[in-house]
Amino acid sequence: MLNLQTTISNSALLKKRVKQVCLDAIDLSDESFKISSDNLFFSGNKSSSDNSLSNLTNLSNLALSIRLTGLINPIVLREIDDKYIVVSGFKRVSAMRSIGMRETPASILSHLDFDKDKTYDFRFYEVQSALIAISDNAFSRQLNVMEQARGVRLLKRFCSSYDIAQNSPAIFNVNMGESLINMLDDIANMPLSLHELIESDKLSMSSALKFKQYGYDKSLIESFATLFSKIKCSLSKQKEIITNIHEIAAREEISASDLIESKEISQILDSQSDNCSSNVNDENQKANLIRSILFNRRYPNLFKAKERFSNNLKMLNLNSGMKSDIKLDPPADFEGRDYTITLKFSTVEELAKKANILSALTKNPLFGDITD
Amino acid sequence: MKIETLFIDRAIRPCEEIDYIIQSTSLEPEYVENSKVVYDHVNLSDDPITKGKQTLYITENHGAVIKKCPGTSHYTCCDYTILHTGTFCTMDCSYCILQAYFHPPLLQYFVGQHKIDAALDEIFKENKTFRVGTGEFTDSLIWDKISNQPAKLVRKFADQARARSRSSNNNFSILELKTKTVNIDSLKDIDHNRKTVVAWSLNTPKVIKSEERGTASLSARLKAAKECERWGYRVAFHFDPIVIYQGCEEDYKEVIKSIFEGVRVDKNVDSSSDGVIKQSLGILPESIVWISIGTFRFMPQLKQIIENRFPKSTIAYGEFITGLDNKMRYFKPLRIKIYQKIVSFIRQYAPDVLIYFCMEDEEVWQKTIGFFPKKEGQLGAMLDRSVMERCKAC
Numbered sequence A: 001m002l003n004l005q006t007t008i009s010n011s012a013l014l015k016k017r018v019k020q021v022c023l024d025a026i027d028l029s030d031e032s033f034k035i036s037s038d039n040l041f042f043s044g045n046k047s048s049s050d051n052s053l054s055n056l057t058n059l060s061n062l063a064l065s066i067r068l069t070g071l072i073n074p075i076v077l078r079e080i081d082d083k084y085i086v087v088s089g090f091k092r093v094s095a096m097r098s099i100g101m102r103e104t105p106a107s108i109l110s111h112l113d114f115d116k117d118k119t120y121d122f123r124f125y126e127v128q129s130a131l132i133a134i135s136d137n138a139f140s141r142q143l144n145v146m147e148q149a150r151g152v153r154l155l156k157r158f159c160s161s162y163d164i165a166q167n168s169p170a171i172f173n174v175n176m177g178e179s180l181i182n183m184l185d186d187i188a189n190m191p192l193s194l195h196e197l198i199e200s201d202k203l204s205m206s207s208a209l210k211f212k213q214y215g216y217d218k219s220l221i222e223s224f225a226t227l228f229s230k231i232k233c234s235l236s237k238q239k240e241i242i243t244n245i246h247e248i249a250a251r252e253e254i255s256a257s258d259l260i261e262s263k264e265i266s267q268i269l270d271s272q273s274d275n276c277s278s279n280v281n282d283e284n285q286k287a288n289l290i291r292s293i294l295f296n297r298r299y300p301n302l303f304k305a306k307e308r309f310s311n312n313l314k315m316l317n318l319n320s321g322m323k324s325d326i327k328l329d330p331p332a333d334f335e336g337r338d339y340t341i342t343l344k345f346s347t348v349e350e351l352a353k354k355a356n357i358l359s360a361l362t363k364n365p366l367f368g369d370i371t372d
Numbered sequence B: 001m002k003i004e005t006l007f008i009d010r011a012i013r014p015c016e017e018i019d020y021i022i023q024s025t026s027l028e029p030e031y032v033e034n035s036k037v038v039y040d041h042v043n044l045s046d047d048p049i050t051k052g053k054q055t056l057y058i059t060e061n062h063g064a065v066i067k068k069c070p071g072t073s074h075y076t077c078c079d080y081t082i083l084h085t086g087t088f089c090t091m092d093c094s095y096c097i098l099q100a101y102f103h104p105p106l107l108q109y110f111v112g113q114h115k116i117d118a119a120l121d122e123i124f125k126e127n128k129t130f131r132v133g134t135g136e137f138t139d140s141l142i143w144d145k146i147s148n149q150p151a152k153l154v155r156k157f158a159d160q161a162r163a164r165s166r167s168s169n170n171n172f173s174i175l176e177l178k179t180k181t182v183n184i185d186s187l188k189d190i191d192h193n194r195k196t197v198v199a200w201s202l203n204t205p206k207v208i209k210s211e212e213r214g215t216a217s218l219s220a221r222l223k224a225a226k227e228c229e230r231w232g233y234r235v236a237f238h239f240d241p242i243v244i245y246q247g248c249e250e251d252y253k254e255v256i257k258s259i260f261e262g263v264r265v266d267k268n269v270d271s272s273s274d275g276v277i278k279q280s281l282g283i284l285p286e287s288i289v290w291i292s293i294g295t296f297r298f299m300p301q302l303k304q305i306i307e308n309r310f311p312k313s314t315i316a317y318g319e320f321i322t323g324l325d326n327k328m329r330y331f332k333p334l335r336i337k338i339y340q341k342i343v344s345f346i347r348q349y350a351p352d353v354l355i356y357f358c359m360e361d362e363e364v365w366q367k368t369i370g371f372f373p374k375k376e377g378q379l380g381a382m383l384d385r386s387v388m389e390r391c392k393a394c
């Protein structure tokens, strides 16, 4: 493992020279040092088609800005043979190309000793480049989780989590603990489809980490990615869905993929909304329907008991007339014995009337059934 | 699990008790000035729980030797008294609460028989029955392999009863050795005066195989219980944790049948067997002081430990809800259903044996056994009565 402090103190060995570079000579397909998200400016609530639209808009804004004020910060490149790869500035290169620019000033990295001494430790060069790629972004705006994860992955090839955590304020512009570094590395090593979900706020990092905890392989994670790409729910509900799928599958000795791809769940996922504009709502509804199916299968007896209780409650007709201000709640999960009645009133007369209703309720055999 | 490292607290004077352990483990001890070295050895390993099972620390108990069982709110407690002689276990049950209880999890043996004797003498003086157990923070008989502590305790309780019989105090206390091992050799020739109850936690072969790593098989446990009964000991059984799975009722029925009708002992399941398939006799109901039953319940933080250490286990994936004491418990109707079955199976063989629930509420008692020891101490008094009836000297 390399020591980051040593690497930083060796930064003098890194040579930077600014020169004009032909934009066509830059190989954008090499994303080895790419940190920033394509959908950087996206709002989390946008669908993927909204995202690509937004992406184009933001890219053209950047292009307009470059046309108006010129390139404020030169891009950083590494020279490989007669080509360049980007260390920092992917978006700027795309923006400049989009407005027909042919050349740009760029900072070219190379190692001072590289040509002289073939035995020099190439890893220094890699780590230095990674540090530039991360810091260039981290000190101009706050990195999102996936950007941090990609940064961590670049460094983890050569440095320990402890070392990265210790130096995190200088690299990521934020204090990070060792365990967070490990988590980010785990996330970075997960399939790209999951990265997209995390970036578009459809899946939280901690939900995604459950896949690691359960030791899921790539194909299983892909099944979950498909599921979460079609629904939208809060962090706690995401975790509930993942946990219930895992536990049902383990208990029933089936694969989690088979459960996700079962007819019952697929039908919900693939159902089309009548109203295109209610897509978010639709995704929320799908999530709730799936949660209900999973809860029923995970807790069949509890589910039945809850259903029975609400059916009985309906038959008691507590929603009509004066009764509608009387609310009956069972003990949590029917474990305790205490039922709760909440009663609203504004005058003594009203209270007396409702007391009579309550008294009549206690004589209703259905009420006895409920509380038995 | 084999003990691989032996640490000894340097503050403890060399004594016979320690020599015995060193000899039985055949390990080169490392003497330490303070426990931090030991804790680091465990905590800094990749799997501290496994490491804690392989690391024995001989030290002194700096806390209370005798403790009241903490019980749990909202559920009936049996008023047990804990004799704190050691911690953790060399066996490895997925559901073991001790994995989450100790920080760090560490096998500790507390030397100082004189301290234990003094604490016991104090309770023996009281005109009261104490049910004292060493199986709360450890398995009572794992220690039998490396120390003579269990045997010493058996003698201590036997003598207390003799001293009392000479006084006007008719009450006596008993020792319960609770185990999943068959380490009973040292109990064989002791004049125990019937003041020790040897108790086994029982489960179905399916649960033993999947969840109780390194424990004795069901048939071996029952064979050992029969042996203890032959030596004049009273025995007890704990169906705890009862695990609910498809077909569990039939399986628990078979276990109960094996207790009372005997077990087939064959070489596949019993390494102590000579290879000949035999039928051992069942336990007589009058030899059983009590049978406790309790379904699996766990502190929420145990779930992740089980998932990490026993990825194949599905024990935590039953229909659990959060109980009133914040532990996870099976949905109550499921508990009641399995309890009703198990109680009726036991009753077929042993109508008079005291059956009690560990940590259950009034509804469960009423719907299963038909009464509820409502008053504080009532369950304890029932157990004491069973002691007085069944543990009189032979």
Ligand code: SF4
Pocket: B088, B089, B090, B091, B092, B093, B095, B096, B097, B098, B137, B138, B139, B180, B215
């Ligand atoms: S035998 Fe008891 S103490 Fe030992 S691991 Fe199993 S549950 Fe824990």
